[in-house]
Structure formats: structure tokens, C-alpha cells
Amino acid sequence: MAxxxxxxxxxxxxxxxxxxxxxxxxxxHVSEPQDFFVRNAASADVFSGxxxxxxxxxxxxxxxxxxxxxxxxxxxxxxxxxSYIASQxxxxxxxxxxxxxGTMAGGAADCSFWERLLARQxxxxxxxxxxxxxxxxxxxxxxxxxxxxxxxxLSMGTMVCGWDKRxxxxxxVDSEGNRVCGDSFSVGSGSVYxxxxxxxxxxxxxxVEEACELGRRAIYQATYRDAYSGGVVNLxxxxxxxxxxxxxxxxxxxxxxxxxxxx
Amino acid sequence: MNKDSHxxxxxxQFRYPIFTVLALAGDDFAIVASDTRLSEGYxxxxxxxxxxxxxxxxxxxxxxxxxxxxxxLTKIIDARLKMYKHANNKTMTSGAIAAMLxxxxxxxxxxxxxxxxxIGGLDEEGKGAVYSFDPVGSYQRDQYKAGGSASxxxxxLLDNQIGFKNMENVQQVPLTKEKxxxxxxxxxxxxxxxxxxxxxxxKICIVTKDGITEETIPLRKD
Numbered sequence: 001m002a003x004x005x006x007x008x009x010x011x012x013x014x015x016x017x018x019x020x021x022x023x024x025x026x027x028x029h030v031s032e033p034q035d036f037f038v039r040n041a042a043s044a045d046v047f048s049g050x051x052x053x054x055x056x057x058x059x060x061x062x063x064x065x066x067x068x069x070x071x072x073x074x075x076x077x078x079x080x081x082x083s084y085i086a087s088q089x090x091x092x093x094x095x096x097x098x099x100x101x102g103t104m105a106g107g108a109a110d111c112s113f114w115e116r117l118l119a120r121q122x123x124x125x126x127x128x129x130x131x132x133x134x135x136x137x138x139x140x141x142x143x144x145x146x147x148x149x150x151x152x153x154l155s156m157g158t159m160v161c162g163w164d165k166r167x168x169x170x171x172x173v174d175s176e177g178n179r180v181c182g183d184s185f186s187v188g189s190g191s192v193y194x195x196x197x198x199x200x201x202x203x204x205x206x207x208v209e210e211a212c213e214l215g216r217r218a219i220y221q222a223t224y225r226d227a228y229s230g231g232v233v234n235l236x237x238x239x240x241x242x243x244x245x246x247x248x249x250x251x252x253x254x255x256x257x258x259x260x261x262x263x
Numbered sequence: 264m265n266k267d268s269h270x271x272x273x274x275x276q277f278r279y280p281i282f283t284v285l286a287l288a289g290d291d292f293a294i295v296a297s298d299t300r301l302s303e304g305y306x307x308x309x310x311x312x313x314x315x316x317x318x319x320x321x322x323x324x325x326x327x328x329x330x331x332x333x334x335x336l337t338k339i340i341d342a343r344l345k346m347y348k349h350a351n352n353k354t355m356t357s358g359a360i361a362a363m364l365x366x367x368x369x370x371x372x373x374x375x376x377x378x379x380x381x382i383g384g385l386d387e388e389g390k391g392a393v394y395s396f397d398p399v400g401s402y403q404r405d406q407y408k409a410g411g412s413a414s415x416x417x418x419x420l421l422d423n424q425i426g427f428k429n430m431e432n433v434q435q436v437p438l439t440k441e442k443x444x445x446x447x448x449x450x451x452x453x454x455x456x457x458x459x460x461x462x463x464x465x466k467i468c469i470v471t472k473d474g475i476t477e478e479t480i481p482l483r484k485d
Contacts, residue, residue, distance in 0.1 A: 081397070084415055090403060108401035113369045152373060 059228030061190030061219055062092055062103040063198060064159045066168045066183045067206045071161045071238040073101055074215030076190070076223050076251075077231035079108055088231035097122055098242045100138055100162040105187040106155035110175065114156060118142045135162040135169025136181070143179040150177050157187040163240050190222030190229035197221045208237065212246050220254045281460040282314055284325035285417060285447060286383035287407035287425060288391030289438045293470040295323040295383035296447045297411075298455070298482065300463040301330065310463040310484070317475055318344060322357045322384035323468045324364075327411030328398070329377040336376050339367060357384035361394035361402055368400035375399050379410040384470050391470075413454040413461050420450055444469070448480055455482045 059080040064073045075092040078085060092104040094115040100122065104111035121141050125133045139160040146154055154175040162169050172178065172185045184202060186194040197218040206214065216233050223229045233254065235246040284297040301312035315325045316337045324340070326333035343363060347355050355363070361382055368376055380396040395408040407425045409417035422428040424446055427435050438446075447467055455462045462485070467478045 086397070087395075087403065087405070089405070107399070109365075109369055109372070109397060109399035112401055113365070113372075154372075 060092060060105045060188035061186070061194050061222040061226060061229040062105050062159065062188050063186035063191070063194045063215060063218055064103065064161050064170055064184065065198060065202055065211075065215070066170050067202070067211050068204055069206075069208050069211070069237075069239065070163060071168045071170055072211045072215045073103060073159070073161050073236040073238065073243075074219045075103055075234050076188075076219055076229040077234060078223075078229055080228050085230075090231070091234070093234055093236055094119075095243070096138070096160075099132065099164075099238070100135065100160065101236055101238060101243050102142075102161075103159045103187065105157040106175065110154050110156045111158055114142060114145060115158065117145065132164065134164040134166070135160060135171060136164075136166075138162070139171035139173050139179055143173045143177065146173070146175050147177050150175070159185050159187060161238050161243075163238050163242075168238065186218070186222075188222075188229065190219075190226030193222040193225045194218040212237065216247070216249060216254065217258075220251060220258065223251045224255070281412050282327055283409065283411040283413040283417065283451070283454055283458070283461045284314055284327045284379075284381050285407075285409045285421075285450065286325060286381045286393045286395075287421070287438070287443060287447070288383065288393045288405075289440060289443055290391065291385075291389055291471065292440050292443070293323075293383040293385060293391035293393060294443055294447055294467060295325045295381065295470070296451065296465060296467040297325050297327075298451060298461045298463060299466055299479075300460065302460050307463075313466040315466060315468045317468070318360060318382075319354045319384075320474055321354075321470060321472075322360055322382060323470055323475060324360075325381045325383070325410070326378045327381075328379050332376040332378045336367070336378055336380075340364065343367070356387055357382060357392050357394070358386055358404075360384075361396075361404075364396065365400040365402050368396065368398065372399055381408050381410050383468075385472065389472055409450075413458040416454055416457060417450055420453070440469070440471075444478070451480075451482060 060076060062075040064071055073093055077088060077090050077092060079087045079090040094102040094104060094112060096102050096115060096119045102115040118138060118141060122133045122138055142160060146156060156175040158173050160171045160173060170182060172180050172182060184198060186198060201214045212235055215235055219233045230251055233249045233251060236243050237246050281302050282298055282300060286295045295315045297314035299311055299313045300307060301309040314327060315323050317323055318340060326336060344355055364380060375398045377398055379398065382394040384392055386392045393405045393408055394402050395405055395410065396402045407421045409421060423430065425438060427433050444467065448465065451465045462483045465480045465482050469476045
């Protein structure tokens with residue numbers, strides 16, 4: 001289901017020319033990702049040559065892991081455009097429907113657009129089949145959608161989390177075409193730091209409270225060491241009857257809290 | 264795989280966003296402000312070119328970036344608003360305009376509109392809303408946002424004065440319309456001091472349930 005079929009009807013191009021498969025009426029043959037050359041905000045020199053690309057929003061830490069009571073999803077909330085922090089309040093967990101969550105890592109627009117499209121496809125599936133879509137099927141839909149654009153410069157690393165007939169489900173899908181099932185994943189520039197904390201503390205028999213604290217701690221440690229992660233830790237818990245947003249903690253407050261804790 | 268030389272020459276002519284746009288939301292109002300200087304390189308093309316465009320009675324958009332794309336994008340949005348009005352017999356709400364703009368921008372994912380948009384308006388409940396975008400359509404609702412050439416200078420000031428960030432023992436009073444307008448004026452006067460592309464005049468659009476009012480304040484002309 002290409003960009004064209006979704007946006008073709010709704011696109012703002014009113015002419016009747018046959019459109020290319022991208023839904024963009026270009027005479028150019030777009031065969032590889034375009035680099036857009038513009039000057040950096042911080043550069044004082046007005047006429048520097050074409051070196052940098054348009055800065056889209058990147059950089060993050062997200063994680064998710066399964067345990068006996070479901071799936072915990074924890075994310076930071078910083079969005080950067082180059083070295084400028086564009087926002088500290090980005091919502092990186094996308095609520096696809098009341099029992100499926102998707103995370104955002106990589107290009108913000110890519111993630112939010114394709115996951116919004118995924119929400120639409122999941123709803124259509126529900127209406128056609130009178131039952132909820134499974135996590136495996138939802139992640140497969142997403143993977144197939146972005147695979148058509150492989151090599152064109154999409155940047156998306158997302159985890160599809162939910163609870164279906166087979167129990168808690170967790171899949172990692174990215175714009176390279178990977179789709180893997182697993183028990184725990186961490187994605188983004190700060191993932192290396194989060195993995196350290198996550199792997200150390202993860203057990204199958206965690207209680208809900210312990211699991212939430214593990215997710216929170218892992219993201220906090222990642223924001224501590226990764227310059228491109230920060231802001232607020234958003235924590236979600238996916239249970240058998242849907243997801244709940246557990247907490248939103250500012251990283252500065254968490255820092256003070258952990259500093260006071262006895263070692 | 265060849266890079267098309269035609270498209271490369273087009274892209275090289277893009278210039279950096281060279282004006283400043285700011286929007287902030289209060290409990291029952293929203294403000295969108297921009298300077299009116301249009302410059303390119305070392306020259307000033309116009310001193311009277313405001314960047315805020317009225318979309319509906321409750322929504323104003325400010326676009327910073329490549330001026331050609333700003334103009335085209337606002338024409339496209341106007342057309343889509345009319346289409347929606349004819350099809351659904353009601354005006355689009357600010358939230359709906361924001362979602363629509365996101366898909367319009369993403370439809371050009373591989374040859375983007377080089378525009379940083381900020382929408383200011385009232386939501387369905389009459390509360391102020393600000394939506395800020397990146398060039399390919401990622402958006403979120405904020406309380407305040409600065410975009411364009413002086414954004415890196417203005418955003419921290421807004422964080423401190425409106426968001427009360429990095430302040431201790433401060434009373435978080437909600438923003439009144441008069442205080443907000445004064446803050447916007449102060450902020451742009453400061454930006455005009457330190458950013459070459461900001462100046463000439465400041466145009467403020469104030470969106471309330473009674474409609475949209477405009478104010479123009481002179482800034483440094485040098």
C-alpha cells in the first residue's frame with residue numbers, strides 16, 4: 001500500500017497527469033534518497049557551500065520488554081534537529097489502538113506517519129474480520145509498508161507492542177526491512193546504555209512495580225549518558241485488557257531521587 | 264543510480280529560513296507573531312512582508328523557510344479548507360488543520376516543502392493551541408514555540424518566562440493576554456538586536472473567540 005494510494009486522492013496535486021509510484025508528480029526519476037543542502041542554523045557565514053542536509057527530528061532512547069504481567073514500554077521525550085533540541089516534550093509512544101502501542105525512533109515524521117497508517121489498517125482489519133488484529137500481523141503490515149520504500153531514505157526503528165490471543169507480543173520493525181520477535185528491545189542512540197541496565201535487572205518473575213521501575217531506571221541512565229536523549233520518561237504498561245500510561249517523570253526529578261537513594 | 268542534475272540545481276538555490284515566527288497559547292487565546300522583513304543573502308527585498316496567514320476565524324499559520332514554498336503551501340491549505348467546507352458544511356478545527364498539514368507535508372517526503380510551520384489557534388473547547396511542525400510533517404501540540412532564524416535565541420527565553428523552566432521557588436501564574444503580548448514584543452525587540460534577519464516591524468495576530476485582531480509594532484530598521 002504505497003504512499004500514493006493513501007495520499008493520491010487526498011493529495012494537493014490537482015492536475016490529471018499520471019503520477020509516479022510515489023504519488024509525487026515529478027518529471028525526475030527519483031532513484032535514491034535526495035540530500036537537501038542547506039546551511040546550519042549556527043553558522044554565521046551566509047554563503048557557505050551546500051554541505052548539510054535539512055535537519056529532521058532524530059535521536060532517542062526507547063525500550064520495551066516482556067514479563068509475566070505483560071509488556072513495559074519506556075521512552076524519553078527529546079527531539080533534536082542537528083545539535084538543536086527542538087523539543088523536550090515529544091510523545092514517542094504512538095497509541096495505535098487501545099491494545100497496541102508503537103514506539104518512535106529515527107525520523108519523527110516517518111514514525112508517526114506510518115504508525116498512523118498502521119492504525120488505519122488495523123481498524124480496517126477489525127471491521128472486516130470482526131476480531132482484533134494480532135501483534136504479529138500488525139507488525140507484518142508495518143514491515144511490508146515500509147519495505148516498499150527500502151533504500152529511499154526512510155528512517156524508522158519501531159517496536160510494536162501489544163497483547164493478543166498468544167499473550168504479550170513484542171516485535172521490532174525498522175525501515176531496513178528487519179522484523180524480529182523478541183523478549184526485550186531497546187532502540188535509539190541511547191539504547192546501548194539502556195541495554196546495560198535492562199539486561200542486568202530483567203527477570204521473568206518481576207512484579208508490575210519492579211518492572212516499571214526497571215524501565216524508568218534504564219531510560220534515566222540512558223539520558224544521563226546520551227546527549228541526544230532527555231526530557232521526560234514516559235512509561236506504559238500493556239496488559240491483557242489494553243495499555244495504561246503508568247507515569248511521566250522528568251529526568252531531573254529522577255536524578256535527584258536516585259542521588260538520595262542509599263547505594 | 265544517477266542523481267538527477269536538474270533537481271540538484273533546484274535544491275542548491277534554497278536559502279536558510281530568514282525570518283522568525285513565534286506562537287504561544289493561553290487559556291482562551293492564541294498569539295502568532297512574525298517580523299515583516301524579507302531578506303535574501305545580504306539584501307532586503309521587502310520590509311512589509313508579514314508571514315502570518317489567516318486560515319479560518321480561529322486559526323492562523325506562520326511559515327518560516329523558503330518563501331516560495333511558504334506561498335504555495337498556504338495556497339494549498341486554503342484550497343483544502345474550501346474543499347472540506349464544501350464537502351462537510353463546517354469549518355476545519357485547528358487540530359484537524361494540523362493533522363491535514365502533516366499529511367500534506369509528508370506527501371512530499373522525498374522532496375520536501377522547505378517550510379517550518381507553526382499553527383496557532385483555538386481548539387474545540389476554546390482553549391489556545393499551538394502546533395509546531397518540521398519540514399516533513401512531524402507535529403506536536405505545544406504551549407509556545409519559536410521557529411525560523413532567531414528561534415534558537417527566542418526558545419530558551421520562552422522556556423524560562425512561559426514554561427518557568429530552570430527557576431526555583433516561582434509561582435506558576437497562568438499567562439494573561441496582556442502579559443503575553445508584552446512578552447512577545449520584548450522577545451522580538453531582543454531578537455532584532457542580535458539577529459540580522461529580524462527587524463523592520465512586528466506583526467502580531469491575536470486569536471480569541473471574538474475573532475482575530477492584528478497589531479503592528481515597529482522594530483529596528485537596520
